[in-house]
Amino acid sequence: MTDPIDYARYDRIRPIRWTGDTLELLDQRKLPFEVRYIPCTTCASVAVAIHALIVRGAPAIGIAAAWGVVLAARELDASGAGAGLDAAAAAERLEPAMQQLNAARPTAVNLAWALQRMRRALSTAGEDWRGVLLREARAIADEDLAANHRMGKLGAGLIANGSGVLTHCNTGSLATAGFGTALGVIRAGVAQGKVERVYAGETRPWLQGARLTVWELQQDGIDATLIADSAASHLMKTGQVQWVIVGADRICANGDTANKIGTYQLAIAARYHGVKFMVVAPSSTVDMATPNGGKIEIEERDQAEMLGLGGTRTAAEGVRAWNPVFDVTPSELIDAIVTERGVVERPNRVSMQTFFGP
Known part of the structure; x- marks a missing residue:
């Protein structure tokens, strides 16, 4: 059967490029007005890029970190410290670099997951441990893209013809190896003629929806309407939206999900309307070791991000701000969790264990 989705048409953007000796990261802070790739030649520069939101989105962060480990191995060789090392000794030497990467963004489980994959690959490597790391990093990226295509089709299968959808933050090609997670479902729904209306919340304070999501959809010829975050409930009341479709940075054993701040209030409004x-989200985002959302570490960023816009202060001097980056949506407010493994409808501890348990 012919795949109805024209991936070439709906998947033009790549935020992460490996040149063979340099990791190039699309600087998402500059979008939509400047398309610029930042070259990273050291593990430390990758960690800085992750923390500074040059690269963002849970899957993309994991992919970038995997390439960061490859760069750390090359740094060992460049300094002469890698000469004669076997895989076990290399693992010991590379562990500080992995810890540095892991500390860059604590909430996204994909970061720790990707680093653990690199550790496992190294633990079974022979003399070709450098090549093993390179191949593992490439596999993480390739598998993410394939998973996104799969999730797009599964999620679109839940959407009725003529639907309107609302998304939050950016979950597209910019946040992944390509195509996207939640935005991949929207792309697939548009390609299949099911999604007629696409709305994107602006996503304060970094405006990922305004700067990234609508720009990304525009590149693929998908018409999208930007709304203020505070307009979401009113939009739902008009009947123009049948699905809210979002990503996740961590999914707990009971189905609670952490995502960009503002997601929780969308779930509450969606249930009411x-x-x-x-x-x-890919299955790598599922963290069965975390029992519920109350156990998730919620990252907080500099309050200055809330007190101004584009370098111009908008709040009076002396005003304080609280700037959590994520919130947790309880599983009882979620109708479906879509991963490349399948769809978990009305997730709870039992259904999550069935899908993702050992």
């Missing part, structure tokens, strides 16, 4: 709520 009878709008369905879908979370889309």
Whole structure:
């Protein structure tokens, strides 16, 4: 059967490029007005890029970190410290670099997951441990893209013809290896003629929806309407939206999900207005070791991000701000969690264990 999705048409952007000796990261702080790639030649520069939101989105962060380990191995060789090392000794030497990467963004489980994959690959490597790391990093990126295509089709299968959808933050090609998670579902829904209306919340304070999501959809010829975050409930009341479709940075054993701040209030509003709520993320985002959302470490960033816009202060001097980056949506507000493994409808501890348990 012919795949109805034209991936070449709906998947033009790549935020992460490996040149063979340099990791190039699309600087998402500059979008939509400047398309610029930042070259990273050291592990430390990758960690800085992750922390500074040059690269963002849970899957993309994990992919970048994997390439950061490859760069750390090359730094060992460049300094002469890698000469004669076997895989076990290399693992010991590379561990500080992995810890540095892991500390860059604590909430996104994909970061720790990707680093653990690199550790496992190294633990079974022979003399070709450098090549093993390179191949593992490439596999993480390739598998993410394939998973996004799969999730797009699964999620679109839940959407009725003629639907309107609302998304939050950026979950597209910019946040992944390509195509996207929640935005991949929207792309697939548009390609199949099911999604007629796409709305994107601006996503304060970094404006990922305004700067990234609508720009990214524009590159693929998908018409999208930007709304203020505070307009979401009113939009739902008009009946123009049938699904809220978001990503996740961590999914707990009971189905609670952490995502960009503002997601929780969308889930509450969606339930009140009878709008369905879908979370889309690769299985690497599932953390069965975290029992519920109350156990998730919520990252907080500099309050200055809330006190101004584009370098111009908008709040009076002396005003304080609280700037959590994520919030947790309880599983009882979620209609479906979509991963490349399948769809978990009305997630709870039992259904999550069935899908993702050992």
